[in-house]
Amino acid sequence: MPGSDHVPAWPGVRVIRVGIPVFLAAGRDADVFALDDRRVLRRYRAGTDAAPEAAVMAHLGKLGYPVPRVHRVDHADLVLERLDGPTLLQAVVDGLVSADDAGRELADLQARLHTLPPRVSTEPDWRIRHGDLHPGNVVLAARGPVVIDWRNTTEGPPGLDIALSAVILAQVAVDGGGALAGIARAVLPAFLAHSRRDALVALEEAVAARGADPNQGDAEIAHLGRAAALIRALSTDP
Structure with missing residues (x-):
């Protein structure tokens, strides 16, 4: 309902600040949604498992390589650090x-x-x-x-x-x-x-x-x- 303080959690995602995911961009095989001012959801349309991608980013992040921080992965849903700035x-x-x-x-x-x-x-x-x-x-x-x-x-x-x-x-x-x-x-x-x-x-x-x-x-x-x-x-x- 408009104005309601309760919004169901996006499937497989723990939303930190209650709000409706906002569409940001579409790639060849995934869509990106803003969850809040710190996090985005990358969702694969074909249900591709994002766990391997998350594992690589977590590995590189620990080594100091500049990748988005991984907050959560649930099969085709990948919750990442929201990056502000141009490509x-x-x-x-x-x-x-x-x-x-x-x-x-x-x-x-x-x-x-x-x-x-x-x-x-x-x-x-x-x-x-x-x-x-x-x-x-x-x-x-x-x-x-x-x-x-x-x-x-x-x-x-x-x-x-x-x-x-x-x-x-x-x-x-x-x-x-x-x-x-x-x-x-x-x-x-x-x-x-x-x-x-x-x-x-x-x-x-x-x-x-x-x-x-x-x-x-x-x-x-x-x-x-x-x-x-x-x-x-x-x-x-x-």
């Missing part, structure tokens, strides 16, 4: 951060991730791989840049993670002449220049992974060949 992408769009600085920040965050031990694997050279690290998945929060959306996390040789980020940027860069394409074309060379590993090492594997991703549309898949060619060209330029 790195939005900051570039608004002229608050240069494309070169964005590429450097992205590369530094990824390099820092790859210095940390994996959560499960005992392979000496394996690391946690974000799998979808791009400027839209970095929030410039009050406490500093925070990496979000750990849904695609895997463990393995870190070169694939770098190649995937390069391919994601390159796909946008070759997708016409819009503002986002221009930003991606400017951020990609900086990302490649500041990355501590060669993106070409696992480029073919990254292209194959993106092509097999069920979240990729036909147009995005069609850009993969040109995206790979752009990465090769930028990686071999003197």
Whole structure:
């Protein structure tokens, strides 16, 4: 009832301050709701179990890596710290951060991730791989840049993670002449220049992974060949 002080708890979530969850955003496979001024609910539409994602964030948070704090997980519902601030992408769009600085920040965050031990694997050279690290998945929060959306996390040789980020940027860069394409074309060379590993090492594997991703549309898949060619060209330029 409007004006009532009693609102049923969101299923599987303990709401700290009584109130109705407010829709904030929709991703490819999840919706995000504000629960209060400190917490958000990320709910997977297909009922995907969010426990592995929560475990990775909890592991990295204990190691001091900038991830959202995990408050609660209940199957497809993940209650996280609410981050106030623009994404790195939005900051570039608004002229608050240069494309070169964005590429450097992205590369530094990824390099820092790859210095940390994996959560499960005992392979000496394996690391946690974000799998979808791009400027839209970095929030410039009050406490500093925070990496979000750990849904695609895997463990393995870190070169694939770098190649995937390069391919994601390159796909946008070759997708016409819009503002986002221009930003991606400017951020990609900086990302490649500041990355501590060669993106070409696992480029073919990254292209194959993106092509097999069920979240990729036909147009995005069609850009993969040109995206790979752009990465090769930028990686071999003197």
